[in-house]
Amino acid sequence: MRRTLKAAILGATGLVGIEYVRMLTEHPYIKPAYLAGKGSVGKPYGEVVRWQTVGQVPKEIRDMEVKPTDPKLMDDVDIIFSPLPQGAAGPVEEQFAKLGFPVISNSPDHRFDPDVPLLIPEVNPHTASLIDEQRKKRDWKGFIVTTPLCTAQGAAIPLSVIFSNFKMTGAYVTTIQSLSGAGYPGIPSLDVVDNILPLGDGYDKKTIREVTRILSEVKRNVDEPKLQDVSLDATTHRIATVHGHYEVAYVTFKEDTDVNKIKEAMTNFRGEPQDLKLPTAPEKPILITEEDNRPQVYFDRWSGDPPGMSIVVGRLKQVNQKGIRFVSLIHNTIRGAAGGGILTAELLTEKGYLEK
Template identity: 45%
Template sequence: MTQVKAALLGATGAVGQRYINMLGKHPTIKLEILMGGESAGKKYGEAVHWLFPEAIPEEYAKAMVKTADPESAKGCDIVFSALPTEVARDIEEKFARAGFTVVSEASAHRMDEDVPLMIPEVNAEHLKLLEKQGKKRGWKGKIATTPNCTVTGLAMVLKPLIDAHGAKKAIVTTMQALSGAGYPGVPSLAIADNVIPYIKNEEEKVAKEARKILGTLSDGTIKPHDIPMGVTCNRVAVMDGHTETLYAEFGEEVEPQKIVKTLAGFRSEPQKLKLPTAPEWPIVVRSENDRPQPRLDRMAGSVPGMAVTVGRVRSGIDKKAIQLTLLSHNTIRGAAGTAILTAELMDREGYTG
């Protein structure tokens, strides 16, 4: 792969920091430009409220945060966006019009019909949407998106359950970490000693985005998957790592052991292409009764934090149903990691620059 020069919108945020953490030693992507809102014009190390125990890499600590403007990213092949949704639509489109390839975490463009919503293990072929996007919009560049942090782990588990066993219905309950709400996020007095059984707009997003990602591409458009989904989202006092329980129904009887084998053996395009951020095995299945747990399993995978951990695989109310618990790191697999993996796939397939 060629050396890709990258810029980052929203560099000071919870997800932006994760990019800095992950791209510091990336073999092919070099993060060169940091952009922000209120922090523009300041040194990154002075502007950021750094959330990791390890120090900010020196070259970034000293870097000047630039304004979120295409001129700031001149010379870069790719622009990662970790902007809040409210400002993302306009700013990302400005970059796409100016000729940049944008990979965005924000929800602004996720459901646009000509914008791919990517999890490279699940829907690598959806990148083909980009072939028509520029012409239709009159952009020299393009926008690809990655899903809501809760969707990523879920869609990665549903994909093999649908393909290999014909899963027909999914009922999901989530226990979502605090970092999923950005910094400073949920007030401490609201969440300490508590569970909040509501996250605004989240349940609708989980079902809609999962169906688009699991959908099929035909004649240049995506037909969303029709799997019915019931979703309940909760915020819990965990720092990182979204836990979800999944109740899946099938058209015929399924053996829990066969489901375990299917999930543990799941591999896809990023593994075949040996992309640098692809975990060797995207789903890790644990056999212990008390796993997965956020503290123990959120960094699972040969690329830490990029594997989804599944446990407690067992039958449901009859043998046509399966229950399981899954866990994925929300700012790695659910955000920066999947966006970086998408950029690696785009680069390999000639969509960057």
């Protein structure tokens, strides 16, 4: 049996923070031990949190005091989960890693450091070994591992299956994203009532960039086209849904490619987390729906077990001999953030990176 790991959750009252709290409360060996907040230090967590998820604040957590983000107070903490916002996250995470803490970050600040893994446990688990390089190079006892942008994961997980097994030449993704991805207060209401909010070039680009890095780290069964010859694009939007990023992808191939083969590959897709039976690993990372009006955000975002850990793919279609279409739905704050972070911690535990 595993020893219990005590977790500190930074930004514990935020939209990703609450999912860490909720999921870790039921975790077999990682326990929420330190809840760090900002505006609400010294108050009971249950009083100050905006619990924008299912159920109510777990009883055992309700009276835990929110504490400052101060490593000196975290002597007995074994692991740091950091869903801090862009800009704020970077220096804090470095400080913790330097002091010897393992940091799992959902923030963008270190996602493109070449010695920092950008990890989806089913997709590029071997990149965990960058930790060794990172520690050596930076002379750190701790380390930083990042998880990708929720939007990028919704595309990258199914695309990684395609890219590693079929001669993909391009993927063109249109996203219809939920509000929780932007945090709170986040998106002004007048931007999304009777409206669609285009997220603009910057968001499009960072999505493409992250998908590109992830695909570059996938182990492939085909060796062409090279990634640099694959055309990737994203057109991103937000609408008035609370959780769940819905994405439509058109994918082109070098040669005739059967959509049923792709469906089969996605259905059979498993990764290290499944092989290792990690507690937060869903049995199937990708669930296929056959109904032509699914997935639907309201009904399918909590798919998988633990809920929200499986991506749902549907509307698979042969568009032409060398092109297919699919849509995917990812729970952005679970699989795309907190759940992904916990699964990453479990993988790193297995790989020995969390031993004292």
